Amino acid sequence: MNNRLKVLRAERNWSQAELALRLDVSRQAVNAIETGKHDPSLPLAFRIARLFDLTIEDVFDDRA
């Protein structure tokens, strides 16, 4: 699944570790989501969207 996580994170000058800290997940989890290797669960997707004040659709796109 495509996502804008890396861009959103870069806009805030957050490292992967900082984002992971805010989401209460590991840095590897953030990296896996950013690179599309892991699709987050719905609860985590909501946490990510809320952290950036966006909707899930603003962050994630399931269209290829």
Add this chain to the structure above:
Amino acid sequence: MTEPDELPEDAGFDARAAAIAAVAGIVFLFAAGALTGMLAAAFQEGVRSPLKFAGIAALVVAAMLGCLWVLRRRLGGLWAGPVSPRIRRARLLMAFFLVIGAAIGILLSEFGPVDLWGGSARELSPTLAIAVILVWVVVVPIATIAWWRQIDEHEALAYKDGGFFAANAYATIAPAWWFGWRAGLFPAPDQIAIFLVTMSVWGAVWFVRRFN
């Protein structure tokens, strides 16, 4: 240049680094087992040549320190950066499992059915056996449940994937070995060997999924 607390976007699994780390880990365990055996033999039978004993022990300790240095160099970056309290607890529990695993590995190498050091395998005392059993059936399951409650969903998925492959490895190896043994093709199935292969598959898949 990649920031210390940032993994590259296109970071694939570094098979070379993982292989080097795995070799360093195995050498560390063997060296720890050798040192344990040396110390146990020294306590039981005394030391004939203290200078020679100290020299060999120093070499073994140096090898262990070298392995730790390699492990830190190859894998240290994986744990860099700030972490939440939950992830920190998960890491501490994982470190605990590594210590338990190393201790069990040393015991297996010293008292297991196959003596890795070329001598005769010593008998395991009932006291030590009961201590190991208690740790294995009480402490480790409790710590595993505690760890499971702390990890994030990415690691949980890696653990489940590892379990899937491990279960299939066990379901493949155990019956095949048993049939081969019944037909006189193989020696009797070694439960510890099958256990070690199963857990190795589980650990390897978890590691690749977790850090890929």
